[in-house]
Amino acid sequence: MTSPVSSTITMFGADWCRDCIRTKKQLDALGISYTYVDLVADPAAADVARDISGRTNIPVVVYPDASHHVEPSNADVEAKLRELALI
Secondary structure: OOOOOOOOEEEEEOOOOHHHHHHHHHHHHOOOOEEEEEOOOOOOHHHHHHHHHOOOOOOEEEOOOOOEEEOOOHHHHHHHHHHOOOO
């Protein structure tokens, strides 16, 4: 059984991570709804983020089309959101 493609964005991050704070702030400012997975509160989720990205860097942002970014710049995130017609 395959899981349905998510219609939401999921961001794996931590409150001590500057890139995570920046990306969260950007998504909030753009009015994008997303699910935030706090790796401090849920350390086991770090394994999920690593399985998705193949890396231990954060944030990991997973888009509705199942693509993802690791440590994206604001320009990367904005370009992807435009590609998906979310902004």
